[in-house]
Amino acid sequence: MAGDAFDRELEDLPPDLRWREWMGRIEAVIFGSASPIPRSDLARVVGQGASVDLLIEDIQAELTGRPYELVAVADGWLMRTRVRFADAIRTAADVNEQLMDLNEFEVAVLAAIAYHQPLTRDGLKDIFGKDISRDLIGRLRTQELIATGPRSPRAGAPYTYLTTQKFLVTFGMESLRDLPDREGLQDAGLVS
């Protein structure tokens, strides 16, 4: 079907059926994609005056009690299984590659970068008290969880590292605001 023939408005349908069809379209578009779908893309498959937010809320309400959910991450929406089914999924299938297989220390390095970005390897060394290997940084880069940022104003102008959109998506965050705040970390004894 040509793009301009796509019927967004669905004026032939009565309002309630029209709404259901719009909900269906949005759910299908999100279901069919492995990466988050931005609002502007969703708005293209529903009527001009329709609120994407309200449609999403209605879909979310219908998914209550299902093992998967529709969540806002980074700059769009994504469908994913609920966290409490993680063990079941891991037991049944080998999904290590998808889960990136990060060890505890790698997650700690990632967290340090998330809080202190832009951060250099020297900066990481100051935080952890030991050298962070280029291999580890390389692994996080290959997985696209971090990327290089501006050079640091120090001798040799080392690269800084930043977290990426994929980092946000992987950890289920909409923005860096969803990082636990400093007080919360202090209470948990993770930083002093």
Place this chain on the structure above:
Amino acid sequence: MKADANPNLGDIQALHLLPRWVTSAPSQDTDSATFSSGAALALLDVVVRDPSGILPAGLLRDRLALEAAAACLKLEGRFESPSDIRDAVCLARAGDALGPAGEMFVRWRKIARVNLSVFSWLAQVRKLLPDRVAEDLLELGAFDGSPVAQAAGVLADALQRFPREEAAALMLADVALARAVGWERPVPILAAHLNRADVRAIADGAGDARLRVDQAMIDACDAAIRNAADLSRRAARLNAIAPKLRTKGAGDALVLFLGHDAVSPSGMLSPMIQGTTFAMTDRAARRLCDRLVDLDVVRELTGRSTFRLYGV
């Protein structure tokens, strides 16, 4: 020439402070706070309209954008100082990701450069906001009353709809204020004068949002007027020494200094003066900056011996 070299300091000093009867309004009395915020804004309006043509308005807005960015990062629980933010933006090369601090500054900088007198202003503002806020923007516009009332209304409404989008709400409030007063471009003044408790209270609808905005507005106008007076004096000195500079391209370089919080010789002056096709070598750029520091019209901002940044 003599007149240029000796700018009329009388004009510059005419408005460098708010009168005490404006700044010392009793803090909890809503009527007098409303009156004083209006008076403060009226005086800032005179400074921003700049009848005598002495204010480097682009530089003022850029400096205020940096302050606003620092304040918003704080609201988001991040720790970057103004110098971290400056580094993130000035040391990035084309195509580098800037990180959260740099991106925040760039958004504020772009907001402060939107020309509100052109038809496309709303589309330009919208592009700088997160998707979901941008989509709701039409409904945000409809507030009546004085400029401060409109800014307070937009701020409270945006924060209540999007409690986690403080920066966007504060940008919209500054845009609403500038529109209501009739400024050509938004002047970022509110963000740096509302603390986290104020912002949370307004988002939760607790207490009197208008009173908080009035108090912030008085502080903000006071700070902006001082800032404007300081920058006007510095800009006048910079313009006065301009004829002494023999470096080719110095004129274009000074234009950059008068529109940017900070100038990086290696990124913005060489290999080409930003915004022009004028080539300048690294060495010439550094020498020009050193000369401007010697003439005491530009400061080195970082205290570093390398990767230096300069500003008026």
